Amino acid sequence: MNKILIIFTAIFACLFSAPEIKAAEDSHGESKLDPKEIIFEHLGDGYGWEVPFNHHKRIPLPVIVFGSDGLHIFSSSRITDGQEYVDGKTTFKLAGKDSDFKGKVVEIVDGKELRPFDISITKNVCGIFIAVIIVVGLMLWLRSYVNKHGYKAPRKGLGFLELLIDFIYGSVIKSTLGAKSRKFAPYLLTVFFFIFIMNLLGLIVIFPGGANLTGNIAVTLVLAVLTFIVTNLFATRHYWKEIFWPEVPLWLKFPLPIMPAIEIFGMFTKPAALTVRLFANMMGGHMIVIVLTLLIFIFAAVSPVAGGATTVVSVLFSIFMLLIDVLVSFIQAYVFTMLSTIFISLAQVEEEHLKEEHDHQLQTK
Amino acid sequence: MELFTPDFGLIFWMFVAFAVLFFILWKFAWPVILKNVDSRADLIDKGVEYAQNAKQQLDSARQQAEEYVAEARRQQAEMLRDADRIKTQIIEEARSAAQVEAQKVMDSAKVQIQQQQKEAEQQFRNQVSEFALDIAEKVVKNQMSDKQAQTKLVNTLLDEIESKN
Numbered sequence: 001m002n003k004i005l006i007i008f009t010a011i012f013a014c015l016f017s018a019p020e021i022k023a024a025e026d027s028h029g030e031s032k033l034d035p036k037e038i039i040f041e042h043l044g045d046g047y048g049w050e051v052p053f054n055h056h057k058r059i060p061l062p063v064i065v066f067g068s069d070g071l072h073i074f075s076s077s078r079i080t081d082g083q084e085y086v087d088g089k090t091t092f093k094l095a096g097k098d099s100d101f102k103g104k105v106v107e108i109v110d111g112k113e114l115r116p117f118d119i120s121i122t123k124n125v126c127g128i129f130i131a132v133i134i135v136v137g138l139m140l141w142l143r144s145y146v147n148k149h150g151y152k153a154p155r156k157g158l159g160f161l162e163l164l165i166d167f168i169y170g171s172v173i174k175s176t177l178g179a180k181s182r183k184f185a186p187y188l189l190t191v192f193f194f195i196f197i198m199n200l201l202g203l204i205v206i207f208p209g210g211a212n213l214t215g216n217i218a219v220t221l222v223l224a225v226l227t228f229i230v231t232n233l234f235a236t237r238h239y240w241k242e243i244f245w246p247e248v249p250l251w252l253k254f255p256l257p258i259m260p261a262i263e264i265f266g267m268f269t270k271p272a273a274l275t276v277r278l279f280a281n282m283m284g285g286h287m288i289v290i291v292l293t294l295l296i297f298i299f300a301a302v303s304p305v306a307g308g309a310t311t312v313v314s315v316l317f318s319i320f321m322l323l324i325d326v327l328v329s330f331i332q333a334y335v336f337t338m339l340s341t342i343f344i345s346l347a348q349v350e351e352e353h354l355k356e357e358h359d360h361q362l363q364t365k
Numbered sequence: 366m367e368l369f370t371p372d373f374g375l376i377f378w379m380f381v382a383f384a385v386l387f388f389i390l391w392k393f394a395w396p397v398i399l400k401n402v403d404s405r406a407d408l409i410d411k412g413v414e415y416a417q418n419a420k421q422q423l424d425s426a427r428q429q430a431e432e433y434v435a436e437a438r439r440q441q442a443e444m445l446r447d448a449d450r451i452k453t454q455i456i457e458e459a460r461s462a463a464q465v466e467a468q469k470v471m472d473s474a475k476v477q478i479q480q481q482q483k484e485a486e487q488q489f490r491n492q493v494s495e496f497a498l499d500i501a502e503k504v505v506k507n508q509m510s511d512k513q514a515q516t517k518l519v520n521t522l523l524d525e526i527e528s529k530n
Contacts, residue, residue: 045375117373118372119373119377119378121378122374125375129382131382132382132386135390136389139393139394140394142394142398146398146401147397150401151408153405165402170402187387189390189395189399190390190395216371217368218375218376221371221376222376222379222380223379
């Protein structure tokens with residue numbers, strides 16, 4: 001309960017502190033409001049982590065790049081505000097607004113900007129590590145409880161955690177995968193809790209939250225690809241037969257493999273759907289809150305009265321949206337896990353099972 | 366659009382982070398937790414089954430107990446009836462025995478009375494005869510004062526004896 005309170009307090013604090021940040025920004029001379037810039041800055045990745053109440057100071061994070069002459073590791077504070085950083089013979093800087101690599105680290109070779117091989121610990125990477133630490137911490141906490149107390153039911157926070165595990169394991173994984181649930185449960189539960197924690201971290205505006213993790217297509221892509229790998233790696237022989245030689249009239253698969261082509265296409269649409277669904281849902285939620293907050297400044301530029309009125313409405317709507325996002329965080333993690341479970345179970349079909357179903361259908365007809 | 370182009374560095378770290386997370390949880394957390402969840406589910410299932418069995422047993426036990434109680438009532442009633450019958454029988458027997466005894470006593474009393482009566486009669490008779498003899502003696506003494514009368518009587522008596530024989 002206390003933790004939830006803290007989360008909400010943080011959300012409120014940030015909502016109400018937002019005007020101050022922007023006001024400070026204005027006084028620094030960036031008088032012209034560029035909503036698009038602000039939205040994408042908040043949704044995107046970065047080489048440092050913003051601190052509350054100060055738009056210029058950032059927590060520096062390590063930049064790791066493979067330049068033209070090898071590995072370079074340096075702090076992101078060295079390249080802030082358009083500074084150029086010279087490491088040995090190579091020069092690095094953050095690409096400007098007009099560059100193709102806007103906001104990314106680039107290597108300057110003969111006056112041209114080249115994008116090095118970049119595996120920096122960016123804000124999002126750091127956020128992912130924090131999410132990993134939280135999930136591992138929670139699960140090891142539960143593990144130590146289980147080791148200590150056996151199957152006595154935990155209370156309070158751990159009770160909620162176990163309730164979630166029981167819910168996902170019992171009503172999603174077990175009911176879909178049946179006897180094979182123990183084999184795939186570790187992957188699916190890991191995915192669920194990782195996504196859930198990342199979603200919630202995204203809703204907390206200040207460090208250690210604030211990184212738009214699941215609203216980033218790279219993150220959801222990796223998760224979807226992992227589900228794709230698990231699905232196809234453990235697929236039964238019958239699943240592959242259904243793809244390359246399905247039970248359809250011969251002309252549909254030979255000489256032109258129409259059905260196999262469609263089936264193979266279907267293999268890849270599933271992870272694509274997973275990627276886009278989670279990404280779009282989470283990014284949409286974040287974007288709405290940011291836009292609602294920005295409305296205050298857009299209207300304040302028109303007239304102070306309009307700005308004041310919009311503040312009340314925007315803050316109320318933002319709170320409402322953030323509360324809905326808490327729900328969406330859970331629902332999207334749940335949906336991702338459920339769809340992964342279904343995709344995996346579809347690849348676990350056995351021949352006899354299908355035959356039985358087919359016979360049953362014939363009988364009912 | 367920057368948002369729609371996945372960044373390689375992020376993909377790389379995401380993959381590494383997920384691999385590490387999955388390995389740790391797969392190795393240390395999930396086996397213990399899932400085993401616990403499963404075993405608890407089993408325990409609950411068993412508990413429910415046990416409770417159902419227990420309820421069934423309790424129901425049958427209750428039924429049996431009711432049967433026993435009914436049986437006991439029946440036996441009790443029977444016993445009471447038996448006792449009643451035996452009581453009346455005993456009373457009857459006692460009564461008849463008493464009657465017999467009383468009859469005996471009465472009979473013996475009757476016999477005794479009769480005997481005593483006889484004895485009394487005998488005594489009375491003896492006395493009467495004694496009195497009679499006394500009286501007769503006295504009468505005879507008075508009458509037999511003169512000789513003639515004596516002879517006359519003797520003769521009369523002798524005549525009588527003679528006529529009897």
